Amino acid sequence: xxxxxxxxxxxxxxxxxxxxxxxxxxxxxxxxxxxxxxxxxxxxxxxxxxxxxxxxxxxxxxxxxxxxxxxxxxxxxxxxxxxxxxxxxxxxxxxxxxxxxxxxxxxxxxxxxxxxxxxxxxxxxxxxxxxxxxxxxxxxxxxxxxxxxxxxxxxxxxxxxxxxxxxxxxxxxxxxxxxxxxxxxxxxxxxxxxxxxxxxxxxxxxxxxxxxxxxxxxxxxxxxxxxxxxxxxxxxxxxxxxxxxx
Amino acid sequence: xxxxxxxxxxxxxxxxxxxxxxxxxxxxxxxxxxxxxxxxxxxxxxxxxxxxxxxxxxxxxxxxxxxxxxxxxxxxxxxxxxxxxxxxxxxxxxxxxxxxxxxxxxxxxxxxxxxxxxxxxxxxxxxxxxxxxxxxxxxxxxxxxxxxxxxxxxxxxxxxxxxxxxxxxxxxxxxxxxxxxxxxxxxxxxxxxxxxxxxxxxxxxxxxxxxxxxxxxxxxxxxxxxxxxxxxxxxxxxxxxxxxxxxxxxxxxxxxxxxx
Numbered sequence: 001x002x003x004x005x006x007x008x009x010x011x012x013x014x015x016x017x018x019x020x021x022x023x024x025x026x027x028x029x030x031x032x033x034x035x036x037x038x039x040x041x042x043x044x045x046x047x048x049x050x051x052x053x054x055x056x057x058x059x060x061x062x063x064x065x066x067x068x069x070x071x072x073x074x075x076x077x078x079x080x081x082x083x084x085x086x087x088x089x090x091x092x093x094x095x096x097x098x099x100x101x102x103x104x105x106x107x108x109x110x111x112x113x114x115x116x117x118x119x120x121x122x123x124x125x126x127x128x129x130x131x132x133x134x135x136x137x138x139x140x141x142x143x144x145x146x147x148x149x150x151x152x153x154x155x156x157x158x159x160x161x162x163x164x165x166x167x168x169x170x171x172x173x174x175x176x177x178x179x180x181x182x183x184x185x186x187x188x189x190x191x192x193x194x195x196x197x198x199x200x201x202x203x204x205x206x207x208x209x210x211x212x213x214x215x216x217x218x219x220x221x222x223x224x225x226x227x228x229x230x231x232x233x234x235x236x237x238x239x240x241x242x243x244x245x246x
Numbered sequence: 247x248x249x250x251x252x253x254x255x256x257x258x259x260x261x262x263x264x265x266x267x268x269x270x271x272x273x274x275x276x277x278x279x280x281x282x283x284x285x286x287x288x289x290x291x292x293x294x295x296x297x298x299x300x301x302x303x304x305x306x307x308x309x310x311x312x313x314x315x316x317x318x319x320x321x322x323x324x325x326x327x328x329x330x331x332x333x334x335x336x337x338x339x340x341x342x343x344x345x346x347x348x349x350x351x352x353x354x355x356x357x358x359x360x361x362x363x364x365x366x367x368x369x370x371x372x373x374x375x376x377x378x379x380x381x382x383x384x385x386x387x388x389x390x391x392x393x394x395x396x397x398x399x400x401x402x403x404x405x406x407x408x409x410x411x412x413x414x415x416x417x418x419x420x421x422x423x424x425x426x427x428x429x430x431x432x433x434x435x436x437x438x439x440x441x442x443x444x445x446x447x448x449x450x451x452x453x454x455x456x457x458x459x460x461x462x463x464x465x466x467x468x469x470x471x472x473x474x475x476x477x478x479x480x481x482x483x484x485x486x487x488x489x490x491x492x493x494x495x496x497x498x499x500x501x502x503x504x505x506x
Contacts, residue, residue, distance in 0.1 A: 053404030071405035076398060081445075082275045083452045084398070093395040093406045117453070143405070 001028035004067055004141050004173055005050055010059035012045050019045045021197050023059070027141065032167055032174040034184045037194035038216060043177040044074060046194060047145050050175060067141065070134030070172075072127070074145035080119060086129050087114040096136055107166060108132040123150040127159060135166060141173040142166070148180055156180050160187045181217055251365055256474055258367045258375050259488060262428045262440060263466030265379035268386060268459045269424055270445035270466075272417055275397050275455075279442060280329055281318060282421060284336035286437040288314040289425050290343030293359055293434075298350035304374055308426025314339070315418040340434075361485040362433030365477070371430060378427040382420045393417065394455055432485045439489045444469060447496035465495050 005027045012020040020042040027033055027050070037043050048054035049061060051071050078084070090101050105111040108128045113121070121129065127147055134142055144163070148156035164187050167174050178184040184191075191207040193199040199212040207213050273282050289307045296306025318335065347354050367375075386393065395403040396410040403410050428437050444466035445458070452458030473488025482490075 048401060048404075051401075051405035052407075053401055069405060071402055073399045073401045076402075077400065078398060079275050079277060081449050082397065083449065083454055083458050085453050088454045089398075092398055093391050093403065093408065095391075115453075145401075 001030060002064065003028050004064045006062040007049065007056075008060045008062070010046075010049055010056040010061065012042065012049060012054065013057045018196065020049070020056075023049075023198055025050075025192070025198070027173050027175055029140070029173055030167065030171050031189040032164070032176070032187060033190045033192060034188040035175070035177045035192045035194055036179075036181055036184070036217070037199075041195040043194055044145055047143055047175065047177050051143055064140070068137060068139040070136070070139035070142045072130045072134045072142070072144040072147050074149065074177075076118070076126075076130075078118065084118050085114065086110060086116050086118065086121070089118055089129055090133050090136060092133060100136060104132040104135050107135065107169065108162065124155045124159065127151065128162070131159075131162070131166075135170065135172075138170055139172055141175065144174070144176045146177050146179060148178065160184065163187070252474060252478060254367050254369060254372050255364045255484065256471060257372045258431045259364055259470030259474060259484075260467050261372070261375040261379045262424075262431050263444065263470045263488075264463050265382050265424055266428065266437070266440040267444045267448070267461075267463030267466040268383060269417075269421055270441035270443075271448070271455065271459045271462050272393065272397065273421075273441050274445050274449075276414075276417075279438070280332040280336070281418070282425075282441050283438045284318055284332045284339070285311050285315060285418075285421055286425050286429075286434045287336040288339035288343070289429050289437075290359055290434050291339055291346055292343075292426070293354065293429065294343055294346030294350050297347070297354060303430060304378075304426050306426075307429050308423050311422035311425045312419055315422045319415055319418045343434075358433070359429075360433050360435045361483060362429065362431050362436065364431045364474070364484045364488070367431060375427050375431060378423055382423055385416075385420060389413065389416065397455075432488065436485045436489055439492070440466060443489065443492040443496050447492065447499040450499040465492060468492075468495060 003026050005025075007023055007025040010020060010023040010025075011018065023046065035043050035046060045054060049056055051069055052061065087101060090096060090104065102111065105114070108131050110125070110128050110132050113125060113129075118126065118129065131144075131147070134144075142163070147163075148159050151159060163174055163176070166172070176184070176188075186204065188204055190201060191204050192201040193207055193210070193213045193216060195216060199216065200207055200210040202210070273279055289311045292307035292310030293303060295310055296303045299306070318332070344356070344359075347356075347359060392403070392408045392413050395406065395408050396413045400410045403413075425437055428440065432440055445462040447465045448458045448461035451461050469488050469492030472491035473482075474484055476482045476487040476491065477484035
């Protein structure tokens with residue numbers, strides 16, 4: 001599969017605080033990559049480097065010629081005084097014709113709510129609208145920042161199914177930052193476990209049994225407790241390869 | 247036949263309202279109300295400086311406002327409006343400007359600086375106001391898609407190559423120009439009102455940002471004409487009367503839930 005985006009030895013700092021260190025990443029056409037990691041692990045920063053919104057302090061970002069990206073932000077910074085309908089949201093950043101608006105709305109099931117104000121939508125509807133906006137012009141890669149935040153479990157599962165379907169329909173790559181470890185994993189081709197650097201990566205079953213992943217998230221319902229333990233126990237001074245990164 | 251000074255006042259008021267309506271929408275969408283306040287207060291120093299050095303009041307005010315907009319811009323990160331520091335700056339410049347006006351500005355009246363004198367505008371003033379208004383509106387229209395994208399979400403705008411900091415800076419400089427030309431007409435204290443009230447009134451009637459901008463300009467224009475009428479027939483001070491009419495329209499907008 002052709003490579004769409006390559007990050008080489010990317011380092012990001014906010015002031016003196018390192019957020020990402022030495023990250024190498026390749027995203028190929030058509031694959032679903034999920035980035036997981038605890039709060040403050042640099043997930044959103046990594047996604048912003050991938051979109052090109054954030055320039056790394058060190059390292060480089062290469063992308064395929066003419067690469068089209070669709071980005072679903074974690075949250076909108078809309079003031080309540082800003083009026084915008086669902087249909088108008090699809091016109092950001094540029095006006096699109098009605099045929100294209102109808103196409104992306106059909107794919108995401110938002111055709112019925114074109115005239116609704118964005119501020120009045122439920123969390124699930126808003127995410128589908130932002131997803132519809134992102135797939136305008138058939139992007140080569142979709143980037144989503146915690147797209148299921150605030151959704152209940154059935155809502156999140158439905159949203160992941162929608163993304164998997166879209167990938168099949170449009171043959172685009174999907175890069176997703178997520179909290180919902182167990183739901184995400186089954187839909188992903190590759191999981192990247194991040195904590196300032198890439199701790200481990202691989203197919204979902206490989207990653208979920210990796211000691212680094214277990215150290216970060218534990219297993220099953222003990223996840224929250226394990227996450228807490230991680231803050232004190234998990235050491236990051238190692239830099240070894242477990243042979244499952246591919 | 248309407249007196250010529252009323253015609254000039256109406257044209258100047260309409261020109262100001264046209265551009266403040268649109269810019270005012272961005273002011274409230276992007277929570278820059280205090281920013282506009284600080285800028286208009288600082289412009290008083292511009293009046294004093296132009297009088298002292300004998301330069302055009304428009305250039306003096308827009309120049310000072312532009313120079314001040316840069317550090318203000320640096321201090322104001324989005325969604326964190328730095329209310330305290332902006333409040334300190336706004337009122338400090340108000341004081342310094344009034345001192346400078348008293349020392350340098352022979353012939354300047356406090357009321358004229360604070361509230362403007364729309365009834366005393368000349369044909370030259372009308373031309374300057376309209377040139378600036380149309381220039382700024384044209385500029386905003388060209389950058390409209392970028393400005394709206396940056397207003398909806400910084401990260402989203404950045405992901406499609408919009409430089410959000412640059413857009414915000416250009417918006418601030420447009421504001422400086424408008425404050426510069428509007429000062430003589432509506433005065434330093436009323437400029438913020440001209441920016442905020444029509445935009446706030448337009449919110450209830452608008453479904454999209456474009457409609458809100460158009461309705462805001464329309465509300466401002468009704469305010470300008472209505473205020474002048476009140477000034478002519480009831481002998482109210484013209485600048486405050488314009489704001490009072492806009493404020494009345496804002497109240498009406500909140501009473502109904504009419505959607506256009």
